[in-house]
Amino acid sequence: MDIARIDAAAARLAGHARRTPLLSSPFLDEIAGRRVLVKAECLQHTGSFKFRGAWSAISAMPPETRARGIIAFSSGNHAQGVALAAKLHGVPAVIIMPSDAPAAKVAGTRGLGAEVVPYDRASEDRDALGEKLSQERGLVLVKPFDEPEVIAGQASCGLEIAEQAAEAGVSQADVLVCCGGGGLTSGIALALEARAPGMRVRPAEPEGFDDAARSLASGKIERNVRLSGNICDAIITPQPGNLTFPIMKRLCGPGLAVSEDEALRAMALAFRHLKIVAEPGGAVALAAALFRGADIEGDAVICTVSGGNVDPAIFARALETL
CATH class of the missing domain: 3.40.50.1100 (Rossmann fold)
Incomplete structure (x- = not known):
């Protein structure tokens, strides 16, 4: 996988995918204790990256x-x-x-x-x-993550992050990515390696389903014991992909894990302060940015809100945390 394939995918996506915004709020900055930039992929076609x-x-x-x-x-x-x-x-x-x-x-x-x-x-x-x-x-x-052209397509999000972060004056930051099988995480990492080498990608996952974080820590692919029983359904996968993990192992920093309650709070805060709707699995990176500040380096953090396809009952639970 190289930047030429990623650029080719981005060219095919031009005029079809949305260039989603990089959002911010001083209220979120205050909670996180640093500048927070949010890549709103929940505004992509079909509500996710x-x-x-x-x-x-x-x-x-x-x-x-x-x-x-x-x-x-x-x-x-x-x-x-x-x-x-x-x-x-x-x-x-x-x-x-x-x-x-x-x-x-x-x-x-x-x-x-x-x-x-x-x-x-x-x-x-x-x-x-x-x-x-x-x-x-x-x-x-068409596999969900362990497919070169899928990874190249997800990497187009990383190309946009590189451009938008530069426009915002940010050249160094941890980039927190909601991670299931690792397609988005590895794709963004490859794009940033080429276009914004000062950025470090880190996967964000739900507690108890942090196979990517455990795999990065051990240096080999680790499986989740359970495959259900968490509201972050969008990113519950058995294990990282055979294609995605080597990329993450080479390029990513340590993983971060958040609780269901923290994901729900992040959903509510995104709605209140950014006016966007996030689903639980799409909110874990923002939750990590807001509630795992001691584990993040630098004056700024970038995070993906990777999806917004949430059932009303779950969204109502999130809003109750406000």
């Missing part, structure tokens, strides 16, 4: 391959990103989703024209199910 990788992967396919149809597995954000990218390319999409995925994400995926196939994430292997369906139907699998 996942559209970037989906469009990058599907647009890179030869037309005859793409025409066979797309298959993907996701708890919701990759699902919707793939569903929209496939729809805009005029090809069908089948999405394998966990049976406990938020209703809003399932409805959003179906609303974009995709066929949804449910599975039990605690007892069924989504990779095996995806392989079976792709072979039976001749569909092309």
Whole structure:
């Protein structure tokens, strides 16, 4: 993976993905004890950064391959990103989703024209199910993170961060990224290595599901014991990817983990002070910026709000923390 592939993905995304804003608030700065810059990927198409990788992967396919149809597995954000990218390319999409995925994400995926196939994430292997369906139907699998063109697409977010941070006068900072399998984390790290080498990427995760942080600490891929039971569903994955982890190991600083309550508080503060809606998994990096200040270096911190696809009941819980 090199910057040329990332630049090519960004060129294909031009005019299709949004250049999301880098937001700030003096109230958040006060809470964090330093300058906080928030990359609002919750304002991306389909409400998360996942559209970037989906469009990058599907647009890179030869037309005859793409025409066979797309298959993907996701708890919701990759699902919707793939569903929209496939729809805009005029090809069908089948999405394998966990049976406990938020209703809003399932409805959003179906609303974009995709066929949804449910599975039990605690007892069924989504990779095996995806392989079976792709072979039976001749569909092309777009993996959620362990795919070079997906990583290149997510890296376009890092190119924007480099440009926007420079515009804001920030050249050195920890960049906290909400991390599941590591597609966004590794992509941003690669982009910043090339365009803003003073930045250090650090994965942010929920407590009890911090496989990326544990993997970075041990130097080898570590698995989560549990695969469900946390409101941060968007970033609950079994383990870091075989492609993404070596990139994170080379480029990332130590991981950070936050509680469910801290994620909910971050959601509420983002709504109050930035006027954006974050889902729990998309708020963990902001939570780390606000509530893990002792573990962060420098006068400024940049964090992603990676998604905003939240069920009303969970969002109501968040607002109750205000």
